[in-house]
Amino acid sequence: SYVLTQPPSVSVSPGETAKITCGGNNIGSKSVHWFQQKTGQAPVQVIYLDNSRPSGIPERFSGSNSGNTATLSINWVEDGDEADYYCQVWDSNSDHVVFGGGTKLTVL
Amino acid sequence: QVHLQESGPGSVKPSETLSLTCSVSGGSMTSYYWSWIRQSPGKGLEWIGYIYGSGSSNYNSLLKSRVTMSVDASKNQLSLKLTSVTTTDTAVYYCTRGGLPAAKSPGFWGQGTLVIVSS
Numbered sequence: 578s579y580v581l582t583q584p585p586s587v588s589v590s591p592g593e594t595a596k597i598t599c600g601g602n603n604i605g606s607k608s609v610h611w612f613q614q615k616t617g618q619a620p621v622q623v624i625y626l627d628n629s630r631p632s633g634i635p636e637r638f639s640g641s642n643s644g645n646t647a648t649l650s651i652n653w654v655e656d657g658d659e660a661d662y663y664c665q666v667w668d669s670n671s672d673h674v675v676f677g678g679g680t681k682l683t684v685l
Numbered sequence: 686q687v688h689l690q691e692s693g694p695g696s697v698k699p700s701e702t703l704s705l706t707c708s709v710s711g712g713s714m715t716s717y718y719w720s721w722i723r724q725s726p727g728k729g730l731e732w733i734g735y736i737y738g739s740g741s742s743n744y745n746s747l748l749k750s751r752v753t754m755s756v757d758a759s760k761n762q763l764s765l766k767l768t769s770v771t772t773t774d775t776a777v778y779y780c781t782r783g784g785l786p787a788a789k790s791p792g793f794w795g796q797g798t799l800v801i802v803s804s
Contacts, residue, residue: 608790
């Protein structure tokens with residue numbers, strides 16, 4: 578089965594740029610989606626189809642995807658961005674929805 | 686804007702069947718993929734399976750033998766049944782809809798419902 582690998586944690590100071598990676602075999606050939614989950618809440622999609630933002634998501638959130646790594650970037654990080662972030666793809670071989678293990682973003 | 690609301694018993698005994706319903710408002714059930722996703726306490730997201738508005742489905746290989754999903758478009762409802770539950774099935778269960786027509790990736794999520802498996 579297809580595996581997505583994320584770092585368990587990333588820490589940044591307010592105003593800096595946070596980069597959260599998602600590794601997978603030739604992930605650049607797949608469409609990657611990103612979700613933000615704050616404590617006690619349901620996940621919310623922040624990026625879809627590699628680099629598109631749903632309505633209401635700030636322009637500070639962006640995504641890229643190439644080779645074996647997809648990246649979620651959050652510019653000018655704010656305290657309110659502190660959350661768990663999950664990457665997700667659809668694996669055509671298994672016809673399964675696959676999630677990464679999640680990355681906890683801490684704002685220092 | 687589509688709204689999803691999960692409902693069902695908050696607790697289930699081991700070996701019994703977990704049954705959940707998802708009520709959908711604000712959108713059509715056809716032309717979309719609907720997934721159930723769960724999250725064990727303190728853990729990550731686990732995809733359980735999807736069902737298309739027409740009724741075709743596919744389940745996580747690890748759970749396939751115990752899972753059944755169905756859709757009732759006339760009632761705007763989805764259902765999930767998970768048989769022979771154990772304590773490892775304790776989780777928050779989310780109902781989701783594809784973000785775009787015919788997209789399998791979940792774009793919209795319900796608030797989730799906690800199910801505890803305990804005797």
